[in-house]
Amino acid sequence: MEGVNEKLLHLTIEEAERTESSENADNSSVQSSKFVLWLQIFIFTFFILGGQAVGTLLGRVYYEQGGKSRWIATFAQTAGFSILLPFICYPSTKNHNEQELIIHQPSIFVRASVYIFLGLFQVANSMLFTIGVQYLPVSTYSLISGSQLAFTALTSFLLNRQKITAIILNSVVLLSFSSSAVIFQNETGDSGEISQKTLLIGFTATTFGSLGYALQFSLTEVAFQKVFKSGTLKEVMKMSFFIGLFVTITSLTGLFASGNWNDLEKEIGEYRTGKLSYVINLICTAISWQLYAVGSVGLVYKASALFSNVIINLGSSVVPIFAMVFLKDMMSGLKVFSLLLGLWGYASYIYQHYLDDLEAKTSEVKSSDDQDDNL
Numbered sequence: 001m002e003g004v005n006e007k008l009l010h011l012t013i014e015e016a017e018r019t020e021s022s023e024n025a026d027n028s029s030v031q032s033s034k035f036v037l038w039l040q041i042f043i044f045t046f047f048i049l050g051g052q053a054v055g056t057l058l059g060r061v062y063y064e065q066g067g068k069s070r071w072i073a074t075f076a077q078t079a080g081f082s083i084l085l086p087f088i089c090y091p092s093t094k095n096h097n098e099q100e101l102i103i104h105q106p107s108i109f110v111r112a113s114v115y116i117f118l119g120l121f122q123v124a125n126s127m128l129f130t131i132g133v134q135y136l137p138v139s140t141y142s143l144i145s146g147s148q149l150a151f152t153a154l155t156s157f158l159l160n161r162q163k164i165t166a167i168i169l170n171s172v173v174l175l176s177f178s179s180s181a182v183i184f185q186n187e188t189g190d191s192g193e194i195s196q197k198t199l200l201i202g203f204t205a206t207t208f209g210s211l212g213y214a215l216q217f218s219l220t221e222v223a224f225q226k227v228f229k230s231g232t233l234k235e236v237m238k239m240s241f242f243i244g245l246f247v248t249i250t251s252l253t254g255l256f257a258s259g260n261w262n263d264l265e266k267e268i269g270e271y272r273t274g275k276l277s278y279v280i281n282l283i284c285t286a287i288s289w290q291l292y293a294v295g296s297v298g299l300v301y302k303a304s305a306l307f308s309n310v311i312i313n314l315g316s317s318v319v320p321i322f323a324m325v326f327l328k329d330m331m332s333g334l335k336v337f338s339l340l341l342g343l344w345g346y347a348s349y350i351y352q353h354y355l356d357d358l359e360a361k362t363s364e365v366k367s368s369d370d371q372d373d374n375l
Helices: 002-064 070-089 096-103 108-135 138-144 147-159 166-184 196-226 233-257 260-270 275-302 305-326 333-374
Strands: none
Touching: 002 070, 002 108, 002 275, 002 305, 070 108, 070 233, 070 260, 070 275, 108 138, 108 196, 108 233, 138 196, 147 166, 147 196, 147 305, 166 333, 196 233, 196 275, 196 305, 233 260, 233 275, 260 275, 275 305, 305 333
C-alpha cells in the first residue's frame, strides 16, 4: 500500500512539475508576444511623429517658396505608396491559423469596394488639410487639427464600442479647448498679416478634415474587425498601398481636369529655390506622408482608432516646436496655453491606459489564484 502511495505521490509531483513548466513556457510566450507588440507600436508611433512633422513643414515650405497647386500638394501626400510595393509582393510564411483565416478572406470586389470607399475619405480629407496648411501658419494648423481626437472619441464610441470613461472624456474636452482657442487670436507674426476671413477658411477646412479623418479611422478599424481578418502586417501594407494608389489616381485626375497641369511648368520655373528643390520637396513630402499613413493604419490595426489619433495629436504638439526652429514661426502666449492644455489631455489619456493595464493585471492574478484554489 505504501508503494502505491509513493508512486501516486511521485506521479503527482511529476504532473505538478510539468504543469509548472508549461505555465512558465506560456508566460514566456506571452511576455515575448507583448514585447513584439510594443516594439511594433513604437515603430508605428515613430512613423507617425516623424512623417507628420516632416510632411507638414515641407507642405508649408512648398507654398512659401511659390507653390500654388492644391492638387499637386494633395498628390504629394499619397504618391509615396509605391515604396510599399516590395513589402506587399514579398512572400511571407504563414502558420496554420493564418492559413485558415486566409481561406475566409473577402472577395476582390469587397476588398476593392473598401479601398475605394476609404480612399474617397482620404481624397476629401487631404484636400481639406491642404487648404488648412495653405491658409494657416503651421503652429495654428497643428493645434486646430487636435480636434481630430475629440471627433475620434465620438466615432469610436458609436462605431467601435470604445469605452469612454470620465478620464477619457476629460482628455477630449481639454484637447477640444486646446485646438479651438487659437481662433480668437489675430495671426500677425507667423507669416505676415492674416485676415479673419482667411483664418476662418483655414479653421473650417482643418476642422472638417479632422472630422473626416476621425470617421475614416473608425471605419478602418471596423474594416479590420469585420472584413480583413488575416491578422498580418501585410494587410496593413496592402491597405495603405491600395488606398494610396486610389487617392493618387484621383489627385492626378483632379489636376488634369482642373487645368492646373497647364501651369505646372510655370510653377516649377518660378519656384524660388529652384527646380531641383521643387522636385526634392515633393519626393520627401510623399515619403514622409506615406510613412505617416503606414504608422496610422498600423496603430489602428495593433491598438485602436482612438489610440492612433492620440499619437497623431501628440505629433500636432511636436510640429509647432519644429516650425519655430526651422520656419521661424512665433509661439504666442495663447498657443503655449493651447499646447499645455493639449499635453494635459494626452497625460489624461495615458493615465487611463495605465489604469486599464493595472485592472487587467489584477484580474489575471485573481483568476490564477482561483485556479490554484480549485486544484
